[in-house]
Amino acid sequence: MNLAGPWIEVALTLCIFSFLYRDNPLFKFAEHLFLGVSVGYLFIQVVFDTFKPKVVDPLSQGHWAVLVPVFFGLLVLTRAVPRLAWLSRWTFALIVGFGAGVAIPSIIHTNILSQIAGTIRPIPHRPEGGFSTYGMADLGTDFSNLLVIVGVLSVLVYFFYSIEHKGPIRHVARLGTLFLMVSFGAAFGYTVMARMSLLYGRCYDLCYYGSAAYGYATPVLLVVFALFLAVHRLRGGAGRDGSGGGA
Amino acid sequence: MRGLLTLDRRWIFLLMAVVAFLPVLHPFNFPGLRTTPPVEAYFRCIDSLPPRAPFLISCDFDPTAKPELLPVLEATLQHAFRKDLRVVVMNLWPGGIGLVEQALREASARSGKERGRDFSYLGWKQGNVNVILGMGQEIETTYPADYYGKKPSEQAVFEGVRVLKDFSLVASLAAGDPGVEAWIVYGRDRPGSGGFPLIGAATGVMAANMYPYLQTGQLSGFIGGMKGAAEYEKLVGVSGKASAGMDVQSLTHFTIIGVVILGNLLAFLYRKEGAK
Incomplete structure (x- = not known):
C-alpha cells in the first residue's frame, strides 16, 4: 500500500488546522505549498490540454489559420511594454465584444424574462389538461405562487428609492425587508452546513488515516506537530511570526 | 458566567x-432524514430515462467541494449505471479531473460497465462557458478526443449524440462558476439549444440561489449541499459518505x-x- 499520499494529506491538513491555535511556520508552509501547487497544476493543464492540442498540433499539421488567434493572444503581452500597451486593446475589444454579444441576450432571457414568467403564475393553479380540483396540493401551489408574487413586489418596493418610504409604502418596504431577511437566513444556514460538510470531510479523512493500516498517520503527526509548536513557542518563534495571539 | x-x-x-x-x-445514526421534492425530482429525472439514453454529467467542482459533491457524483453514477444509461462525464474545473476520473473508474468497475460502450470521460477543456457554447454546436469540435485520447465519434456511447441537445438529460454538479447557472444560461436557454432537461447539484454556499430556477422549470431537479446528497443516497439506496456525514x-x-x-x-x- 502506498502510504505517502495519506501521510502527506494528513500532514497538510494538520498544518492548515494549526492556524486555529495561532499563526505558525507549519501553516505558512502549507499555505505557500498550496498556492504553488495550484498554479503549477493549472499551468500544466493549460499547456497540455489547451496550448498543445489547440496551437502546437494544428500548426504542425499546417493549419496556419490558428496563427490569427495566437497573434491576438500575444498582443495581450504587450501590456508589459508601456509604449506598445495600446495594442492589447484590440484583443480586449474582441473579448469584450464577443462576451457581451453572447452573454447579454442569454442572461436577459434566463435571469429576467424566464424569472418574470416564473413569478407570474395563474391563481388558482390548474393542473395540466384539466380543471383545478382544489385538493391540498393545489392550495399549496396557489399559496406558494402568491407568496412569490408578494415577495418579489415587496422587495422591489424596498429597493425603490424614487419616493420616500412613508405611509403604505413603508409597510410594503418593511415586508420586503422581512423577505430579504428570510432569504439571507436561508443562505447563511446553507453556508453553515457547507462549512460543516468541509469539516466533516477533513475529520473523516483524519480518522480514516489514523488507523493501523496507514501507520497511525494522524496520531503520529499530531504529536510531532504539537511538539514542534511547543518548541517553536519556547524559542520565542511566536514573536517572529508576528502573531501574538490566537487565530 | x-x-x-x-x-x-x-x-x-x-x-x-x-x-x-x-x-x-x-x-x-440519527433517524428521520426525509426526502424533499427537489431531490425527488432529481431522482425521477434519471429514473424515468429509458435504457441506453445518453446522459451527460458535468462535474464543475474541485477537491474543495469533495465532501458535498463527490457523494452526489458517486450516487448519480451508480443510479445511471443501474438504469443502463450511456454516461458521458466531463469537467469545467481543472482541479477535479483526478477525483472525477477515479470515481468514474471505480463506479464503472463495480457495475461492470465498459469504457467507450457504456460510458466516456471527456476530461477538462479550457474556456469555461465557451466549452458549453462549443458543445451546443458540435461536441467533437470542442472535445476532439476524450481523456484517454479516443475520438467521441469512434465510441458507441456517443451514437446519435452530436450536440448538447442530443443528450436526454444533462446534470451539473457545481461548486461555483462556471456551474449550474452557466449551464442554464449558455446551454439550456441558449437559442437553438432545444431546451434540454437539466438537473443540478450544488454546494450549500450556492444552493439558496438555485431555487428560483426550480420555480421556473429551468432546473428539473436539484440537490443542495450535503443534506440533499444524503437524501439522494437514500432514494438510490446507497449508504454513502453524505448519509454518514448527517450525524x-x-x-x-x-x-x-x-x-x-x-x-x-x-x-x-x-x-x-x-x-x-
Whole structure:
C-alpha cells in the first residue's frame, strides 16, 4: 500500500488546522505549498490540454489559420511594454465584444424574462389538461405562487428609492425587508452546513488515516506537530511570526 | 458566567472539533432524514430515462467541494449505471479531473460497465462557458478526443449524440462558476439549444440561489449541499459518505445553535446588569 499520499494529506491538513491555535511556520508552509501547487497544476493543464492540442498540433499539421488567434493572444503581452500597451486593446475589444454579444441576450432571457414568467403564475393553479380540483396540493401551489408574487413586489418596493418610504409604502418596504431577511437566513444556514460538510470531510479523512493500516498517520503527526509548536513557542518563534495571539 | 463572554475563541474551536470527530468515530445514526421534492425530482429525472439514453454529467467542482459533491457524483453514477444509461462525464474545473476520473473508474468497475460502450470521460477543456457554447454546436469540435485520447465519434456511447441537445438529460454538479447557472444560461436557454432537461447539484454556499430556477422549470431537479446528497443516497439506496456525514451535521448544528443562544443570553443578561 502506498502510504505517502495519506501521510502527506494528513500532514497538510494538520498544518492548515494549526492556524486555529495561532499563526505558525507549519501553516505558512502549507499555505505557500498550496498556492504553488495550484498554479503549477493549472499551468500544466493549460499547456497540455489547451496550448498543445489547440496551437502546437494544428500548426504542425499546417493549419496556419490558428496563427490569427495566437497573434491576438500575444498582443495581450504587450501590456508589459508601456509604449506598445495600446495594442492589447484590440484583443480586449474582441473579448469584450464577443462576451457581451453572447452573454447579454442569454442572461436577459434566463435571469429576467424566464424569472418574470416564473413569478407570474395563474391563481388558482390548474393542473395540466384539466380543471383545478382544489385538493391540498393545489392550495399549496396557489399559496406558494402568491407568496412569490408578494415577495418579489415587496422587495422591489424596498429597493425603490424614487419616493420616500412613508405611509403604505413603508409597510410594503418593511415586508420586503422581512423577505430579504428570510432569504439571507436561508443562505447563511446553507453556508453553515457547507462549512460543516468541509469539516466533516477533513475529520473523516483524519480518522480514516489514523488507523493501523496507514501507520497511525494522524496520531503520529499530531504529536510531532504539537511538539514542534511547543518548541517553536519556547524559542520565542511566536514573536517572529508576528502573531501574538490566537487565530 | 461572565468569564464566558471573554472566553478565548480557541475553546470553541476545540469544542467543534470534538463534536465533529465524535460521530465519525462512533456513528449515532440519527433517524428521520426525509426526502424533499427537489431531490425527488432529481431522482425521477434519471429514473424515468429509458435504457441506453445518453446522459451527460458535468462535474464543475474541485477537491474543495469533495465532501458535498463527490457523494452526489458517486450516487448519480451508480443510479445511471443501474438504469443502463450511456454516461458521458466531463469537467469545467481543472482541479477535479483526478477525483472525477477515479470515481468514474471505480463506479464503472463495480457495475461492470465498459469504457467507450457504456460510458466516456471527456476530461477538462479550457474556456469555461465557451466549452458549453462549443458543445451546443458540435461536441467533437470542442472535445476532439476524450481523456484517454479516443475520438467521441469512434465510441458507441456517443451514437446519435452530436450536440448538447442530443443528450436526454444533462446534470451539473457545481461548486461555483462556471456551474449550474452557466449551464442554464449558455446551454439550456441558449437559442437553438432545444431546451434540454437539466438537473443540478450544488454546494450549500450556492444552493439558496438555485431555487428560483426550480420555480421556473429551468432546473428539473436539484440537490443542495450535503443534506440533499444524503437524501439522494437514500432514494438510490446507497449508504454513502453524505448519509454518514448527517450525524456530524446534526451535532455541529445543535452545538452552533447552543453557543449562539448562550452567547446572546449572556450578552443580554450582563448588558442589563451593566446598565443598572
